[in-house]
Amino acid sequence: MNKNIGILTAGGDSPGLNAAIRAIGKSALSSGMHVIGFRDGFRGLMENRTLRLGLETLSSILTRGGTILGTSRDKPHKMPVGSEIMDMTQVICDNYRHHNLDALICIGGGGTQKNAYRLAQKGLNILTLPKTIDNDVAMTDVTFGFHTAMEIATEAIDRLHSTAHSHHRIIVVEIMGHNAGWLALGAGMAGGADVILIPEIPYDLEAITNAIRKRKQRGTNFSIVAVAEGALCLAEYQRYVGLKQAKSEAKEKEDGKALKKAEEALLEFAAHRSTNTLRLSQELEKMTGLESRVTILGYYQRGGTPSAADRMLATRLGSACVDYIAQGIGGVMIAADRDGTRAVPLAEVVGKKKLVPQDHPWVLAARKVGTCMGD
Ligand code: F6P
Numbered sequence: 481m482n483k484n485i486g487i488l489t490a491g492g493d494s495p496g497l498n499a500a501i502r503a504i505g506k507s508a509l510s511s512g513m514h515v516i517g518f519r520d521g522f523r524g525l526m527e528n529r530t531l532r533l534g535l536e537t538l539s540s541i542l543t544r545g546g547t548i549l550g551t552s553r554d555k556p557h558k559m560p561v562g563s564e565i566m567d568m569t570q571v572i573c574d575n576y577r578h579h580n581l582d583a584l585i586c587i588g589g590g591g592t593q594k595n596a597y598r599l600a601q602k603g604l605n606i607l608t609l610p611k612t613i614d615n616d617v618a619m620t621d622v623t624f625g626f627h628t629a630m631e632i633a634t635e636a637i638d639r640l641h642s643t644a645h646s647h648h649r650i651i652v653v654e655i656m657g658h659n660a661g662w663l664a665l666g667a668g669m670a671g672g673a674d675v676i677l678i679p680e681i682p683y684d685l686e687a688i689t690n691a692i693r694k695r696k697q698r699g700t701n702f703s704i705v706a707v708a709e710g711a712l713c714l715a716e717y718q719r720y721v722g723l724k725q726a727k728s729e730a731k732e733k734e735d736g737k738a739l740k741k742a743e744e745a746l747l748e749f750a751a752h753r754s755t756n757t758l759r760l761s762q763e764l765e766k767m768t769g770l771e772s773r774v775t776i777l778g779y780y781q782r783g784g785t786p787s788a789a790d791r792m793l794a795t796r797l798g799s800a801c802v803d804y805i806a807q808g809i810g811g812v813m814i815a816a817d818r819d820g821t822r823a824v825p826l827a828e829v830v831g832k833k834k835l836v837p838q839d840h841p842w843v844l845a846a847r848k849v850g851t852c853m854g855d
Contacts, residue, residue, distance in 0.1 A: 481806055483513045483582040487533070489547040490521035490554075490588040490595065494611045494625025495786035496794035497547035500587055503798025505538040511806060516579060521552040522595060525584075526559060526568045528575055542791060545784040555595050569602060576604050583805045587611055589623065590833060593813060597826040605810040608826065609797045613782055616660035618832035619824045620815035624797070627789040629656070629781040630666040633706075636777055637671025640704055648701035650692065650772035652761040656781050659710040661836045663781070668706030668851070669842060675703065675852040677760075679710035680836045681843075682717035683854030685760075689767040691852035701770065707757055711854070716756075723749060797821060 485508050489497050501517065508515045517531040518524035531537065531549060541548055554560065559568040576584060576599075583605045586596040589612030600606040610617040613629035633655050644651040653673075655664040661678025668676035675691055677683045692703045712720060723746050730738035757774055765772040786794070793816060800821040801814045812823035836843065847853060 481512050483508075483805065484580050485513055485515050485802075485805060486518055486525070486576070486579060486581045486584040487515065487549065488518040488521055488525055488584070488586055489549050489551045489611075490586060490592040491551065491612065492553070492589070493546050493551050493782055494589075494613050494623075495545050495628035495782070495784065496624035496790035497549075497551075497587060497611060498541040498544045499786055499791045499794035500609055500611065500624065500798040501533070501548060502538045502541050503795040504585060504802055505533045506535070507799040507802040508805075509535060509538075511802060513802070513805075516581075517549045520550040521554055521588075521592075522556045522568075522572060522586075523552045523554040523559065524550070525575055526554075526556065526572050528578075530579075542795075543785050545786065553591065555591070557595075557598060569598070572599065573602050573604060581605075583607055583810060585609065585801055589614065590617055590830075593617065593826060594830045597830045600811045600826055606826070607801055607804060607810060607823075608813040608829075609794075609801060610813055610815065611794070613656060613663060614658045614660050615662040616658065616834050617813075617829070618834045619813065619829050620834075621818065622793065622816050624786070624790045624794045625782070626662065626666075627793070628784075628787040629663055630670065631787050632781050632784070633663060633667030633777055634670040636775070636780075637667060637673055637704060637706060640775060641672070644702040644704055648770065650703045650705060650761070650764050650768065650770050652705040652707055652757055652764070652772060652774050654707050654709055654757040654774065654776040654778075656777070657708045657710060659835070660833065661708045661711070664706050664708035664711070665836055665842055665846065669846050671704070671706065673704045673706035673851065675705040675854060676846060677705065677707040677711040677854040678836055679708055679712060681838060681853050681855050682712055682714040684714060685763055685767065688764065688852060688854055692764065692768045692770065696768070696770070703770070705760075705764070707760065709753070709757075712753075712756075720749060 515533040519529040610623040613625040615626035657663040727742035761772040
């Protein structure tokens, strides 16, 4: 089949990207298609920086972390060029045509799905794969990268247990996930954290302190608190919801001034969020009388070789994507659907986030085994 396929990886890197590139590349080549990679996300497509993906390049990348294509968070319609932010959509469309592409596969998280959809609306044939350690992309069972990151964070919690136990300390471990709690919840449960705080359940310091005090009364003088980077106490949560609402109202009314103000307030809010974990630890120390320490797992969670589950998922989605292209299907995200895949129209994916429902079976199970969820 004489088709030309482009691939790019965008957004934060995540384990399994190379497995997906390999699966797309090898499946496409074996069907007689040509594959070209664009470097550093949408920027490489704009700047015409490519990597030819032949069999030699695709060999031995299955187990490698990161992405051989490189990535960036640059958006086609808001691209920093020199000292300016420019709309480079037209240049990207021209380059797509210059390479005579029949399809462009964009591998990324929620932001990438949105950017890919914008290009699809300009007439490009776009397919996407859902990847992110946050697992927050809508309409797919799971995203690749999540499983590996959960393993890494779980192992970290395992290790933190012995030092917390030896020093009779609280250890507050901050776990990534943006505004979703999947990673902190999964790793917290698997690692047996005593308290798990996620963005979807605003926390109350008193409830956490009580849980730690109860353990102390039972003679257990240490506790592990797994906190998602986006977790908020009730007062902050209410402020955050207010700011988000102000933003969407300003957007609806097309009030540029109010929109700018709301966006700035949200940025300011996000900037101070990173100090929340430290503040939480200090408050817990004060309120429980136990020493408390903070560990921020950070980018460690995104690096390194993907787990077997993520290699499998990325291979399944990547090879299925080529089948969909061969069938002439486009404008879709290839979603994980139990053991199979499903092509979901991009319009149904964008603008949604898959958050943890408060009554999700994972939350219920955590509560049943006595984990404090902060409320
Ligand atoms: O989306 C993946 C993620 O690792 C989030 O968990 C985190 O909030 C964010 O990316 C960090 O982004 P950056 O790599 O731009 O610092």
